[in-house]
């Protein structure tokens with residue numbers, strides 16, 4: 001499949017627009033950067049690893065000599081850094097914010113916000129960035145694109161254990177953070193016409209390569225055959241820049257949420273009560289973080 005042809009038919013030029021993208025160095029992020037550069041936007045790569053991020057930018061500039069791209073150091077585990085990046089992005093006046101960075105099975109510890117790092121990387125920091133930058137993005141008619149996951153479905157919000165620190169399974173801890181991200185952004189952006197909740201289905205990247213070495217050696221090739229390529233899965237994230245989602249909708253692969261080209265669908269996995277509960281909790285977290 002020619003992905004650029006698909007982008008030409010389903011998207012639009014981003015010339016003159018500025019896209020800030022977290023996790024640009026990742027499997028999906030680096031492909032998204034290529035697609036976004038193809039569409040002519042300026043790119044801000046929000047990454048924790050400056051060397052990797054700058055190497056990516058250099059590579060992109062060889063393919064797209066007119067590209068304007070810059071690295072900004074963003075470590076989602078360090079909240080002071082997240083606040084600082086917010087300030088910088090407010091001055092740059094971005095059009096699109098793509099909240100793509102994520103982490104799944106990593107050693108867990110309590111971060112500076114008091115919540116565990118998986119919750120902070122996948123929910124608290126991206127949620128804070130989205131809220132802080134929302135008014136300028138709304139003014140510019142841009143989009144906040146938040147990358148969720150089918151793993152959001154592995155858990156329900158637990159008010160007694162907000163970040164799932166008492167739970168062992170990585171799938172649940174990660175899924176809970178993605179669930180918070182999705183539901184809290186639904187509530188916050190309700191009818192503001194600026195949000196795209198997207199997900200890539202399943203594709204082989206670092207985040208899905210979390211199995212023990214021997215197991216991974218055995219399943220790596222079958223996984224490559226069974227699941228979509230990262231190039232195809234990334235189209236579901238890119239499509240979030242072209243469309244938008246209302247509360248209770250998301251964009252992802254059309255077949256069983258795992259295979260195929262992007263399609264907007266109803267997300268029927270949460271209740272109204274859970275939506276309100278996530279809203280109250282995320283508002284409290286945001287208020288506390290803005291006061292600190």
Ligand SMILES: NC(=O)c1ccc[n+]([C@@H]2O[C@H](COP(=O)([O-])OP(=O)(O)OC[C@H]3O[C@@H](n4cnc5c(N)ncnc54)[C@H](OP(=O)(O)O)[C@@H]3O)[C@@H](O)[C@H]2O)c1
Nearest residue numbers: 023025026027028075076100101102149202203205206207
């Ligand atoms: N692949 C899938 O099947 C799948 C399925 C569902 C959802 N997703 C979501 O898709 C998004 C992209 O994932 P991917 O598949 O491209 O995984 P990936 O290759 O592991 O990329 C993850 C990206 O997030 C960055 N990141 C991790 N921790 C960070 C931190 N503390 N601060 C700043 N950046 C951090 C990584 O930076 P480094 O390069 O420095 O490590 C990397 O750029 C994630 O949100 C993920 O949850 C992926």
